[in-house]
Amino acid sequence: MSHVKMALNLRAEHVPSLHLLILLLSAQKQHAEALQLVEAALEEYPDNLNLLYVKAHIELQSQGGESALFTAKRMLALWKTLYEEQTNIELPDQSEKRSDTRSVFQLYTCEMSDKDSSASISNLRKCPSSLSVHQSQNYTITGSLHAHSLAASRVEQALSEVASSLSSFTPRPGPQRAWLLQLQIWLLLAEIYLSLEQVPAAMACIQEASSIFPLSHHIMYMRGLVHEYKQEFVEAKLYFQNAVAINPTHIKSLQHLGLIYHYLGSQRLAEKTLRDAARIDPASHQTWYNLGKVLESLGEFDTASDCMATALQVEISNPVLPFSSIPLTFD
Template structure:
């Protein structure tokens, strides 16, 4: 620190030609001291101090792209995503203006553009910007062949951004078209490097999202052979098993994986869902207890966190899609082995058949993008959560800001609501009320809390013989559901139960409207097609109902227990 003070004082600020050599030497001395400080302070995890030092350096070396990049890296380590993105943009600009023609400068620019692309995917869900930066990096790498070793990574970033953008599309035709392009890009990356475990994993993920489950299983198994330390790949394989109806195989896979990583949050959540589906209440309660212990053990890491305004406004990667129940930022690879028997399962329909599948045209009224609320982003485990996609604008604007402290309380609230779901299934209504109260205390603005309140009121109405009292309880339940939708317009469980309530009250038009909205949000979920078909049958629309029920039967053996999009994005520490 003393050296930094001395060298900063000795930096030559004059821009005259006579002092140019002295200025270059003084800046070189300063950079040497900054490098030493970086080694020391990063080892001590003092990123705030390190970023402050680099900010001071910008006063006299603001044309040095290397120091801009170091400042950006220190801000990334500190979690200041928005500022880091701006600084990286400046680093790219400085590199191009200073020495853009040299191979070293081009290499640096390509790395910075890749970092920007990853940042826009991982933290902001701004996929158009991510695509732009990935394409610029790809152009640099393919210019003279000197950066060819980076080309596959640039292509992979490009494919990931395109795939994530495809999942935001509200139009099925747009979504299908972009998924086809994504798969083509993924397969090109795999063909370029057949031993790239990460490319194989992402190819498996998007094959699964496109419902080519056999191809997904094959590539996922190959990825695990190359690098078995991938809990996300294990989750994907387990969800493929659930899509084929092999819940036992999926549970065995998850339970065995938890022996290797007992504290993996995503695997614990998936285990809870499978156990709940099996009706294993005691085991589900044990898993909920384990999840609450997971957050209790992490309390110390949040106890002394103080956030300033910019930290509070940091955006999180998975904010664009309400189906991402398991994400808390992306997952960094590095998990123990899983050498499991992976029995192939024959898919009901092939990839070509499914990607050629056309959703029935039902004259669905196109709704505008729903208002995005922070509560859309689910990091918890409510068993009823089968997804709830929130739409985003084409500009790729970020759809929510969640800092780590916020996520902690949100996830704990969701675990309490998972317990409430279990007690609802067992008919223990008193325990449900206590669980919902705990969840509301932790996270008072959760749509799930209002949704569960509605579920509780509806269950009470079903058990009361007095029709007047039951009708009043159903009205209160409807009000609770509407409050949940006011907080999160795309909350799928709320929409489905509200549709059932409307059907019970004889309001078939509103029930049909909600099922159409569910189909629009999740066009590959067989349950919504089936429910919509039943709703249309009640209205006497036999032809449209037949189309919907046919679509439901096609999708039945390819719909997983949870949407494939719940799996966290994976970015290794050195992409």
């Protein structure tokens, strides 16, 4: 807090510093102050999708889904204003048009460059027959299989999930980064609608996101959340497994997969999954809380108590979004 205030004294209009201060306030659970600051910043920078994204999450956590829904719809309208012309006409130079929005949702879009996403989709489209073969194959996992064989099977399962979509999938015109931004807005809307218990609306938003990039692990994760909400735990497990197959370090998918294993009675598998998540990100309170629940069900009460205490300790300093979501700028 001390350093970011010094930075803002030197340059009050520096957006990443404002972004950091907002997240720090949310980490201190000063949600009203964080919301007040983000609204003031948006008066100066009304077209900043980063700030709107943070605002929606603060509203979702502190005020409920209705306020967050209004903000998310505003983001969708803003995306249309900023990027629709670029996506209608292929203009490579336009992808760098706005430095303040180019790195929006850095946490989510850095996993893949425009070139990589286009190439991977293109390669998959060139071999639909092989995907069809993969769909028809029936894999039997035995104890003698190595760990990489199990991982390969999970990837196979994830590919089968989207094979039918890919067979008719055509990458959207224009900069792929712009489409990835829209994908994250649709997923935010899906999360908000799910919090409002509007499952059909959430599914419609997920479908819109799927039409942009069906291989995204975020889409698999959101589909899993819908099934978890409906208490369809077997289906939820499949989608969370698919998400982890695509991105083995996606913390939220690991957290929910561990919880689903717990609900299905596979306590040791749940424990292993959650311990893997804790190794990747030991600062996530949700991981420690879920692990505590699993260990409690196993009768390991002392260890469960330690996990719950750890969850409380790290939760008091957790921001509404990870600090890594702030674009790094040195100018």
